[in-house]
Amino acid sequence: MNRKIIRTLVKKEMLDVLRDKKTVIMMLVVPIILYPLIFVGVMQLMAFISSSMETQNYRIAVDAQDGDAFLQKLLERGETQRADTNDEQAEAAEGSGVGEAESESLYEITIIEAAAVSDYEAALNEETIDVYVLGRMQDGRMQYDAYYLNSVANSEYAAGIVMEAFDDLRADMTRQRIQAAGLNVHEILEPIGYEKENLASSEQSLGSIMGAVLPFMLIISLLMGTMYPAIDTTAGERERGTLETILTLPVTNRQLIVSKFITVAVIGMISALLNILSMGGIAVYMYEIMELQTDMGSFDMTKFVPAILVCMLSIFAFSLFISAVTMCVTSFAKSYKEANNYITPLMLVVMFVGYIGFIPNLELTQAMAMLPVANICLLIKNMLVFKVNYGIIAVVLVSNIAYAVVAILFLSKIYDSEAILFSEQKGGLQLFEKRSNLHKGGVPTVSDVWFVVAVTILLVLYVGSLLQMKYGLAGVLGTQLILLLVPLALVLYTKKDIRLTYGFAGTNAAGFLGGALLISGLYPVNIVLAGWLTRLFPESAGHVETAFSGILGDNVWAAFLVIALAPAVCEEMLFRGLILHSLKARYKAVWAIAVTAALFGAYHMSLVKFIPTGLLGLALCYVVWRTGSIYPAMLMHFLNNACSVIAAYFPEQVGRIFPVFLQDTVTFSDGMLLLGAGLVLAGVSGVLLKRCRKSV
Amino acid sequence: MIRADHLVKTFIRNEKKNRKSEIRAVDDISLTVKEGEIVGILGPNGAGKTTLLRMMSRLMRPTSGQVSIRIGEEEMTDEIEIKRHIGYLSNNTKLYGRLSARELLQMLGTIYGIPEQTVEERIGQIGRILSMDGFLDNRIEKLSTGQTQRASIARCLVHDPQVYIFDEPTLGLDIISSAAIIDFMKQERERGKTVLYSTHYMEEAEYLCDRIVMIHHGRIISEGTPAQLKEETKKDSLRDIFSGLVLSADGEEEQPGKRGGSER
Numbered sequence: 001m002n003r004k005i006i007r008t009l010v011k012k013e014m015l016d017v018l019r020d021k022k023t024v025i026m027m028l029v030v031p032i033i034l035y036p037l038i039f040v041g042v043m044q045l046m047a048f049i050s051s052s053m054e055t056q057n058y059r060i061a062v063d064a065q066d067g068d069a070f071l072q073k074l075l076e077r078g079e080t081q082r083a084d085t086n087d088e089q090a091e092a093a094e095g096s097g098v099g100e101a102e103s104e105s106l107y108e109i110t111i112i113e114a115a116a117v118s119d120y121e122a123a124l125n126e127e128t129i130d131v132y133v134l135g136r137m138q139d140g141r142m143q144y145d146a147y148y149l150n151s152v153a154n155s156e157y158a159a160g161i162v163m164e165a166f167d168d169l170r171a172d173m174t175r176q177r178i179q180a181a182g183l184n185v186h187e188i189l190e191p192i193g194y195e196k197e198n199l200a201s202s203e204q205s206l207g208s209i210m211g212a213v214l215p216f217m218l219i220i221s222l223l224m225g226t227m228y229p230a231i232d233t234t235a236g237e238r239e240r241g242t243l244e245t246i247l248t249l250p251v252t253n254r255q256l257i258v259s260k261f262i263t264v265a266v267i268g269m270i271s272a273l274l275n276i277l278s279m280g281g282i283a284v285y286m287y288e289i290m291e292l293q294t295d296m297g298s299f300d301m302t303k304f305v306p307a308i309l310v311c312m313l314s315i316f317a318f319s320l321f322i323s324a325v326t327m328c329v330t331s332f333a334k335s336y337k338e339a340n341n342y343i344t345p346l347m348l349v350v351m352f353v354g355y356i357g358f359i360p361n362l363e364l365t366q367a368m369a370m371l372p373v374a375n376i377c378l379l380i381k382n383m384l385v386f387k388v389n390y391g392i393i394a395v396v397l398v399s400n401i402a403y404a405v406v407a408i409l410f411l412s413k414i415y416d417s418e419a420i421l422f423s424e425q426k427g428g429l430q431l432f433e434k435r436s437n438l439h440k441g442g443v444p445t446v447s448d449v450w451f452v453v454a455v456t457i458l459l460v461l462y463v464g465s466l467l468q469m470k471y472g473l474a475g476v477l478g479t480q481l482i483l484l485l486v487p488l489a490l491v492l493y494t495k496k497d498i499r500l501t502y503g504f505a506g507t508n509a510a511g512f513l514g515g516a517l518l519i520s521g522l523y524p525v526n527i528v529l530a531g532w533l534t535r536l537f538p539e540s541a542g543h544v545e546t547a548f549s550g551i552l553g554d555n556v557w558a559a560f561l562v563i564a565l566a567p568a569v570c571e572e573m574l575f576r577g578l579i580l581h582s583l584k585a586r587y588k589a590v591w592a593i594a595v596t597a598a599l600f601g602a603y604h605m606s607l608v609k610f611i612p613t614g615l616l617g618l619a620l621c622y623v624v625w626r627t628g629s630i631y632p633a634m635l636m637h638f639l640n641n642a643c644s645v646i647a648a649y650f651p652e653q654v655g656r657i658f659p660v661f662l663q664d665t666v667t668f669s670d671g672m673l674l675l676g677a678g679l680v681l682a683g684v685s686g687v688l689l690k691r692c693r694k695s696v
Numbered sequence: 697m698i699r700a701d702h703l704v705k706t707f708i709r710n711e712k713k714n715r716k717s718e719i720r721a722v723d724d725i726s727l728t729v730k731e732g733e734i735v736g737i738l739g740p741n742g743a744g745k746t747t748l749l750r751m752m753s754r755l756m757r758p759t760s761g762q763v764s765i766r767i768g769e770e771e772m773t774d775e776i777e778i779k780r781h782i783g784y785l786s787n788n789t790k791l792y793g794r795l796s797a798r799e800l801l802q803m804l805g806t807i808y809g810i811p812e813q814t815v816e817e818r819i820g821q822i823g824r825i826l827s828m829d830g831f832l833d834n835r836i837e838k839l840s841t842g843q844t845q846r847a848s849i850a851r852c853l854v855h856d857p858q859v860y861i862f863d864e865p866t867l868g869l870d871i872i873s874s875a876a877i878i879d880f881m882k883q884e885r886e887r888g889k890t891v892l893y894s895t896h897y898m899e900e901a902e903y904l905c906d907r908i909v910m911i912h913h914g915r916i917i918s919e920g921t922p923a924q925l926k927e928e929t930k931k932d933s934l935r936d937i938f939s940g941l942v943l944s945a946d947g948e949e950e951q952p953g954k955r956g957g958s959e960r
Contacts, residue, residue, distance in 0.1 A: 008806040012795070019794040019835075241790030245851070247755045248789060249807050250779040418756060 005251060009259030010266075017229045017267060026228050027267065031221065031275040039282050056107050058158040059128070063114030064135025064144065071111060073172070074165040078109035109161070124149050130158035203303045207384035210283075212358070214384065215377035217279060218272060218315065219354045222322050225271030226264050227343055230326040233260040235339035243421050257327075257412035265323040265404075272315050307383040310393060317397045318376045320404035322350070328411050332447070338432075349458070357381060369395040370605075371461070372403055414447060431490065440495045442585075449582045452490045456483060456574070457603070473553050473562045480562070484570035487578050502577035503630035514688035515623045515632035519639050521681025522619050524674035526612040531671070533608045552648055559645050568638035575600045575617065576624045576633045584625075593621040616640060626689040698752060698782075698859045698890055700727045703761035705747050705914075721747040723914035724761075729859075729892045729907075734885050736905035737894040738934075740942055744914040745894040746786070746863055752892065753784040753861045767858050780808060783852030786863035793837030797828060797847045800836065801854045808855035815854070822850045826876075842873045849880065860884060862893035866900065878904055898934040908934070910941055917945045 017023050062071060117123045120132035124147060132147040144166060148159035178185050198205070237243045246256065329346050333339035350373055356362070357377020364378040375396045382388070431448050444452075459482050467475030491501050499505065552559055575596055583592035601614030620633040647654050705722040722744045729735045739745050750756040752763050754775045764773045765781055772778055792800060798819060805815030823829045826846045831839055836847055852860065860881070866874035881891050881904060895901050901908055902922050910918045918925060918941050922934060929937045 004809075005807050008803050012792070012799075012803045015799065016792055016794050240793065241788055242792055244755065244786070245789040245791065248753060248779060248782070248784040249804065250776045251807060252776065422750075422756060 002255065005255050006259045006262070009251070009255065010262050013233050013260055013263035014266070017232050017263060020232065023228055023232065023267070026224065027271040027274065030224075031271065031278040035275070035278050036282055053153065053157050054107055056154060056157070057110055058107055058130045058154065058161060059110045059112050060131045060133060060158060060162060061112040061114050061117045061120065061123070061129045062133045062135070063117075064133065064142075065137060066142070067133075067135050069173075070133075070135065070144065070165065070169050073169045074109060074111070074162065077161055077165050077168070078107065107161070120147060124152075124155060127152060127154070130155045131162050133162060202299055204385055206299060207304070207307070207386065211381035211384040214279075214311075215357050215380040216354050218276065218311075218380065219318070219322075219350065219373060219376065221275035222268050222272045222315065222319050223326075223347060223350055225275070226268035226319065226323045226326050227347070229264045229267045230323060230330045231333075231336060231339040231343065233263060234327060234330045235333040235336050238421065239335050247418065247421065253415055254409075254412040257331075257408060257415055261323055261327055261408050261411075264327060265319045268319040268323050269315060272319060276311075276315070303386070304384075306388065307380075307386075310383045311380055313393075313397055314376050314380055314400075317400035317404075318373075321372060321400040321407075324404040324407035324411070325350075328407055331411060331415050353462070364389075364392055364396075366392070366395065367605075370399050372400065375399065414450065431494065435493065435495075438495050441497045441500075443501045443582045444491060444494055444496050444578065446582055446586045448490060448494060449487075449579055452487050453574075453579065453599075456486045459486060473555075473558055477562045477566055480566040480570040483574050487574050491578065501581055502573050503581060503624055503628065505629045507627040507629040507632060510688050510691055511623070511627035511629060511632045512635055514685040515627075515636045516639060517681050517685035517688065518619050518623060519636040521678040521683075521685060522616060523640060523643055523678075525678035525682075526615060528671040528674050529612050529615070530608065533611060537607045556645070556649050559649065560642065563645050564638050564641040567641055568634045571600075572620070572630055572634045572637050575603075576620050577630055580621055580624060589625055593618065593625060596621050623689065697731055697766045698729050698861075698892065699764050699766070700725060700748075700752055701762045701764070702726055703748065703751055703763070704759045705744075705751060705756065706759045720914050722751065722758075725911065725914070725916055727752075727909060727916075729890050731858075731890055732885055732888045733906045734881060734891040734893070734904055735907045735909060736901040737892070737909050737911060738896075738898075738901060738938060739894075739911040743911045745911060747914075748911070749784075749786070749861050749863045749892070749894060753782045754778045755784065765859060780855070781858045782861055783855070783857040783859070784861045784863075785848055785852050785865055787867060788863075789848065789851075791836045791844065791847055791851065794835060796833045796835055797839075797850060798832045800847070801850060804851060804854045810855060818854060818856070822853050825853075825880075826850055842869070845869060845873060846876075849877065857889075859890040860892070862891070864894055864896065866895065866897065874900075898938060902934045910938060912942055912945045917941050 060074065062074075064070060112129055117129060117132065120129070120134075123129045124132060130148070130152075133144060134147070135142055135144040137143075146159055146162045146166075148162075149155040150159075174189070175185050178188050200208075237246070326343065326346065329342045330339040333342055353371070353373040354377055356371075356374035362368070362378065364375070364382055368378060369375050369392050379393065379396045383393075431451060460479055464475070464479035464482055467478040469475070471478070491498060579599065580592055580596045583595055586592075587595075597614050597617035597620075600617030600620075601610040604610065604613045616637075620636055623636060624630055624633045703722050703725045704720065707719045707721055725744075725748060727735075727748075737745050737748065747756065751758045751761075754763060762773060763778060764771055765778050766772070767781060772781070791797075795803075801819050801822070802815055805812070805818070810818070819832070823832055826849060828843070828846055828850060831843050836844065839847060849865075862877075862881075865877050869877070878900065881893070885891060885906075905922065907919070907921055908925060909916055918928075918937075920928065925934070925937050926932055929940060931937045931940060
């Protein structure tokens with residue numbers, strides 16, 4: 001029944017969207033008619049420009065003592081070029097010394113008397129002359145200077161001709177002088193022979209050219225293809241008043257969202273395929289033309305079959321991803337216009353991340369394979385030059401699909417058609433409300449928090465990692481500041497209660513002591529867990545290891561500040577403050593804690609770290625929940641990270657006291673001992689925390 | 697039968713800077729409409745009629761209270777189950793302009809889980825009853841106002857619901873179109889259906905309703921058959937009864953913080 005309802009809804013959405021002229025224009029007319037037209041137009045224009053450059057008359061003023069030889073070379077250039085069209089072989093046989101393969105240039109050269117030009121700079125600017133050549137005897141030889149303007153196309157082109165004439169002159173004179181000295185011209189001028197040879201197969205060459213264009217075009221066309229249906233099925237439905245009609249039906253929010261998502265993704269895929277086909281057609285056309293003109297070698301198209309297959313799969317995976325993302329944005333818009341406003345920044349972000357795929361020499365590593373948008377670009381690029389790694393392909397495709405599924409499940413959970421329709425004030429994005437309409441106090445709404453968390457995580461991902469790469473420890477501090485300031489801006493803007501939102505409340509000593517005991521119990525447990533996980537996922541662990549040691553500097557105190565103190569404040573305020581408290585205001589405490597902890601684990605973005613940091617998050621949430629204050633959690637977080645810093649800077653001393661901490665793998669007996677000790681400590685802390693006074 | 701138990705809906709609204717106020721659009725209304733009965737909801741603008749009807753058709757979640765439907769011996773409170781047995785119509789339930797009426801009805805039939813064969817038969821029937829045969833296959837955006845309204849009614853009929861909830865169905869229609877709707881409601885009553893509807897037209901309510909519920913500021917101020925109401929108030933037109941009740945309720949109710957909300 002469920003499937004039948006979704007199928008019916010999808011059919012309805014499809015009909016509804018496809019019968020709209022705007023979609024059809026975006027889907028069919030743009031790729032199939034407009035692209036080829038633009039392309040042919042651009043080609044024509046380029047051909048026109050280059051031919052007009054070649055048929056120009058260039059005016060060159062020459063002021064040189066004894067410049068006859070040069071003048072002759074210059075005129076020869078103009079003339080020989082003209083002669084070329086009749087007799088190309090003759091020129092090649094004559095061998096002007098410089099291997100010019102200029103084709104049918106038709107320009108003319110007019111020599112202007114230097115005396116007629118009083119101020120050459122002004123003349124150049126007025127474009128009455130294109131180049132001014134000044135030749136003087138200097139240190140026993142002629143020194144020629146050619147003045148031109150690189151801002152004027154004709155002048156720049158003419159300067160090129162002048163330089164070629166100089167080359168001719170120099171080659172001639174060199175030859176003459178060598179002959180005059182009675183030496184062998186060939187032996188002197190070319191004592192060695194050399195040549196470079198391209199061993200890339202013609203498929204590889206073609207692939208690398210396509211890899212530079214195809215991924216980006218694919219991403220843009222998918223984005224454009226999904227954008228319109230995403231708006232139409234969400235904000236459009238609301239604006240046309242049919243959302244209320246849908247609400248009268250026995251259909252759940254999830255069925256509604258999933259069916260809209262399927263529609264958007266399918267339309268996106270179709271339009272991307274049409275785009276690709278159209279571009280492919282252009283490429284074939286280009287290829288035919290080039291083949292007529294030049295010898296490009298033949299291609300074995302069957303070699304591209306895997307690349308094309310992966311490309312298709314990528315279109316599939318990415319269309320799911322991009323549809324989910326655009327729908328997350330447009331679903332909360334109340335009108336078309338609003339949805340359009342939300343989409344624009346998203347488009348910029350996607351395009352920006354798409355550019356990452358074009359950074360030369362960027363490897364598609366495991367970590368990169370998880371980075372949306374960029375991973376698709378890199379994957380297609382790699383496939384086209386026949387760099388294949390099935391593991392990575394799987395990671396890219398699966399991660400895209402997984403992001404999409406998570407986003408849609410999440411959207412169907414928080415998308416409340418009723419609230420959106422009847423604009424209930426409870427929940428919802430307040431961030432885009434008029435500020436004067438917001439009332440003071442309380443904690444931020446869950447929707448606001450999700451939005452800001454998403455923005456913050458994106459900033460940390462892109463800006464933060466850049467900062468860390470560039471500035472090391474200081475960059476980490478920058479990341480922490482992003483974590484602190486972006487959400488704080490939301491809290492201040494929406495006029496929320498800082499104390500309530502962040503849990504700035506006092507607690508008694510039992511709270512702090514309990515927290516400290518809990519963390520000292522959890523730390524060894526996490527060490528054991530990390531040891532076991534390292535054995536399970538060695539690759540991921542190695543990545544974490546190098547990333548961590550890469551940012552440590554020489555200064556212990558700086559490391560303490562940045563790695564122990566800053567996260568204890570910034571990460572706590574975000575996770576155990578803003579996220580936990582706003583979730584708790586809306587959902588049951590258990591769920592709020594579980595989601596916050598899982599998010600904290602995921603935030604560390606590593607397979608190995610997920611479970612230990614998730615557990616840490618759980619403990620921190622628990623303490624905040626028991627004590628009603630964020631301060632014990634800050635203390636715990638500080639202690640936890642401080643231990644890591646100490647272990648990293650003083651391995652020997654630590655190793656002497658706790659040998660277990662430094663071994664790569666933990667033996668079973670040691671592990672059990674640590675686990676036991678940890679559990680005892682955690683138990684004691686549990687009792688303490690139960691007795692602590694909960695501040696209100 | 698449809699029953700509302702102590703329904704409350706509050707909206708939070710910001711009146712002035714930094715002052716939020718809670719508005720009880722519907723304030724503890726209990727109501728039962730039986731099979732074969734037409735109940736009319738009367739009330740001034742902003743009385744909470746639309747909010748009440750939206751909650752009863754489960755378009756809107758009540759802040760507190762419960763809605764239930766009983767068909768035979770089976771009692772339902774689940775949102776989706778209730779929606780399956782209700783035909784809801786208001787001026788805000790627009791139709792998909794790019795679909796034809798037939799496509800829309802077919803789609804709705806599938807969603808309600810009606811066999812294809814039955815849907816086709818019912819579309820034929822509905823087309824005849826509402827005389828839609830001429831425009832069943834036209835796109836809805838091309839239809840006239842009257843035709844669109846008929847398509848809207850057809851939308852509520854396709855699953856042959858046990859309960860009809862209509863929010864001002866005759867608003868802005870000409871005499872012939874509204875007569876068609878009134879006749880339709882009467883017909884459905886004869887078939888043992890439950891009809892709950894709101895209106896501003898007193899004569900229509902008096903002619904049609906078995907029972908009238910007057911609400912003001914989100915509360916029921918009076919309830920009964922037209923005859924009972926006349927007897928109680930010693931007035932003989934529903935119009936006078938209505939305005940009298942509203943005015944006296946306004947006089948009594950001077951408590952702050954208990955104002956009715958507007959329609960939305």
